[in-house]
Amino acid sequence: MAILTPLSLADARRIGALYGLEIADVRGLLAGSVNSNFALTLADGRGQVFLRVYEEQKLAAASREARMLEHLAAGGVATPQPLRRGDAASGSEGAAFVAEHAGKPVALFPWVAGASLCQARVTPDATRRVGAALARVHLVGASFEGANASRFDLDSLDQRLRGLRSLGPTAGAKAAAPAPAPPLPPDVAAAVDELTGRLERIRAAAPRTPGPQTLIHGDLFRDNVLWQAGEISALLDFESASRGSAAFDLAVTMLAWCFGDDLDPDLVSALAAGYTSVRPLSTEERDRFFHESIVAALRFSITRITDFELRPKGSGVYKDFRRFLARQRTLERLGPEGLLALLGA
Numbered sequence: 001m002a003i004l005t006p007l008s009l010a011d012a013r014r015i016g017a018l019y020g021l022e023i024a025d026v027r028g029l030l031a032g033s034v035n036s037n038f039a040l041t042l043a044d045g046r047g048q049v050f051l052r053v054y055e056e057q058k059l060a061a062a063s064r065e066a067r068m069l070e071h072l073a074a075g076g077v078a079t080p081q082p083l084r085r086g087d088a089a090s091g092s093e094g095a096a097f098v099a100e101h102a103g104k105p106v107a108l109f110p111w112v113a114g115a116s117l118c119q120a121r122v123t124p125d126a127t128r129r130v131g132a133a134l135a136r137v138h139l140v141g142a143s144f145e146g147a148n149a150s151r152f153d154l155d156s157l158d159q160r161l162r163g164l165r166s167l168g169p170t171a172g173a174k175a176a177a178p179a180p181a182p183p184l185p186p187d188v189a190a191a192v193d194e195l196t197g198r199l200e201r202i203r204a205a206a207p208r209t210p211g212p213q214t215l216i217h218g219d220l221f222r223d224n225v226l227w228q229a230g231e232i233s234a235l236l237d238f239e240s241a242s243r244g245s246a247a248f249d250l251a252v253t254m255l256a257w258c259f260g261d262d263l264d265p266d267l268v269s270a271l272a273a274g275y276t277s278v279r280p281l282s283t284e285e286r287d288r289f290f291h292e293s294i295v296a297a298l299r300f301s302i303t304r305i306t307d308f309e310l311r312p313k314g315s316g317v318y319k320d321f322r323r324f325l326a327r328q329r330t331l332e333r334l335g336p337e338g339l340l341a342l343l344g345a
Helices: 009-018 059-074 124-141 154-165 186-205 246-257 265-278 284-308 322-343
Strands: 023-029 036-042 048-053 099-100 104-110 213-218 225-228 232-233 242-244
Touching: 009 023, 009 036, 009 048, 009 099, 009 104, 036 322, 048 322, 059 099, 059 124, 124 213, 124 225, 124 232, 124 246, 154 186, 154 284, 186 284, 225 322, 242 246, 242 284, 246 265, 246 284, 265 322, 284 322
Parallel strands: none
Antiparallel strands: 023 036, 036 048, 048 104, 099 104, 213 242, 225 232
């Protein structure tokens, strides 16, 4: 991810002062796919703090996220608790954590040491720990009030697909009629057609009711978990957190952690065992798991086209939608009974 909003040392010192911190140095971090992130070195020798500039969220949304993170951290979830402003220049509880820079919200967090795992280093012990950590998010998050509905429900995904279909394939573009954006390459246009058909089938087979709801992370991929000495040191990036289905969140995590060339049965069963050791799945959640899994694969197939595939090449992090098309096909091959057999929960 490029640094979309620059932060000078003078800016960092101004912001740090709001939190009672004296800043000696600032360094941009090329990590993440949405926001601009920085490491701020403290002048008193106590190390660093992490600064995030929210590139897409407004002040109210960033304040709500900060309040949510404080709630989760206070309940024992392994996520950094946002720093409070020392000047107390806020009218609401969430705003006590958030400042502004270049017209955008900013939050500061304690620096947490650790590294993410590549897929080759993911073991059953790792997925067991991840499953348990996710279950704690759902348990503690159930009492958090104020979380929004998901930005990625089926209607929103349908809107994204409509926007993609309006671009059309490269081969069909008309030179005399300039498009508002470059037309889709033929392989991407074919994928959009495939995803449109999948969405229609998912809608037709969807349960009549939304099912149990709690606070979900929504994006617990490997790069959103830090490890130190074999233990989870932090869960990161709750920007996609919302009210939603725990089964959906478990499905996202399964597809993110347990899939190499195929779903790994040992990784899947360990993930489920870790999860259910903290929060057992209800019968309804088990019954919905296949549906939530194909919705999860659909969601990331579509958003990886809109958010990554259509960016100019070389503009930052790239995440290939084709990997989630492969996951979708694997799920359809397994079917509901085959997937639950892998889950073993």
